[in-house]
Structure formats: structure tokens, C-alpha cells
Amino acid sequence: MSTCLSTTKLETGMLAVIATLNLIINIAWFLIIASAIxxxxxxxxxxxxxxxxxxxxxxxxxxxxxxxxRPIRRYLPDMGGIDLSPLIVLVILYFIWYFLNTTVASALLG
Structure with a gap:
């Protein structure tokens, strides 16, 4: 009985961590869009x-x-005033968000 209870607490804790990471990703997404605009x-x-x-x-x-x-700009060549680093960061954030919500969360819930 205690194993089932601890597993449920662990799953609840992990889902809380995933929800927190989703919030951080959404805030970063909003800040990047606001900065670009x-x-x-x-x-x-x-x-x-x-x-x-x-x-x-x-x-x-x-x-x-x-x-x-900054880490993305180190690897990008100079493109004459066009900065693609916000776009690349948005794509990376999307992949992290997708991985968290499809793979990790579904493994915990399923």
C-alpha cells in the first residue's frame, strides 16, 4: 500500500515540475516575442x-x-543585421515543451 502511495506522490511531484517548466517556457516564449516586436x-x-x-x-x-x-549567436555567422537567434531559441523551446508534454507527461499519466 505504501508503494502505491509513494508512486502517486512521485507522479504528482513530477507533474508539478513539468507544469513549472511549462510556465517557464511560456514566459520565455512571451519575452522573446515581446523583445522581437x-x-x-x-x-x-x-x-x-x-x-x-x-x-x-x-x-x-x-x-x-x-x-x-548569447550561446546561439556564438555559432551563427554574421548575417548583416539579421538575427536568427530568437527564432532558433523559439524552436528549441518548442521542442523542449513538446518533449515534456508528449513523452514525459504521457509516461507519467499512462
């Missing part, structure tokens, strides 16, 4: 970069997303 608005001069609040948002997005991009 912000950089386009900045590049096309749609937003006023002299505004202190806008500048603070831009710096915050940069500081939050740059650690995700």
Missing part, C-alpha cells in the same frame, strides 16, 4: 526611444533575453 518598433522609429519608460522596457527585455541568445 520591441526591436522592430525601435528599428522603424515607431516608438520614442528618448522616453525613459520605453528605454527601461527595452533594457529589461534585452537583459532578460540576451542570456538565451
Amino acid at each position: 520591441f526591436s522592430w518598433l525601435y528599428a522603424f522609429n515607431v516608438i520614442n526611444v528618448n522616453n525613459q519608460a520605453i528605454n527601461m522596457i527595452g533594457r529589461s527585455l534585452y537583459q532578460l533575453t540576451e542570456p538565451l541568445y
Whole structure:
């Protein structure tokens, strides 16, 4: 009886870890999309970069997303102003999310 109970607790704990990782992946996904949109608005001069609040948002997005991009940028060649690292990070995050939700979660539930 105790083995069944501990297995259930273990499965519940693992599902909580998977849910937490899903939340982290979703937040990272949102920040990457927001950073890309912000950089386009900045590049096309749609937003006023002299505004202190806008500048603070831009710096915050940069500081939050740059650690995700930096390892990818080391291996990408210079493409003349086109940065593909956000796209590659999004693809990697998607594969991690897919693996967590199909393989790991279904193994725990099935």
C-alpha cells in the first residue's frame, strides 16, 4: 500500500515540475516575442526611444533575453543585421515543451 502511495506522490511531484517548466517556457516564449516586436518598433522609429519608460522596457527585455541568445549567436555567422537567434531559441523551446508534454507527461499519466 505504501508503494502505491509513494508512486502517486512521485507522479504528482513530477507533474508539478513539468507544469513549472511549462510556465517557464511560456514566459520565455512571451519575452522573446515581446523583445522581437520591441526591436522592430525601435528599428522603424515607431516608438520614442528618448522616453525613459520605453528605454527601461527595452533594457529589461534585452537583459532578460540576451542570456538565451548569447550561446546561439556564438555559432551563427554574421548575417548583416539579421538575427536568427530568437527564432532558433523559439524552436528549441518548442521542442523542449513538446518533449515534456508528449513523452514525459504521457509516461507519467499512462
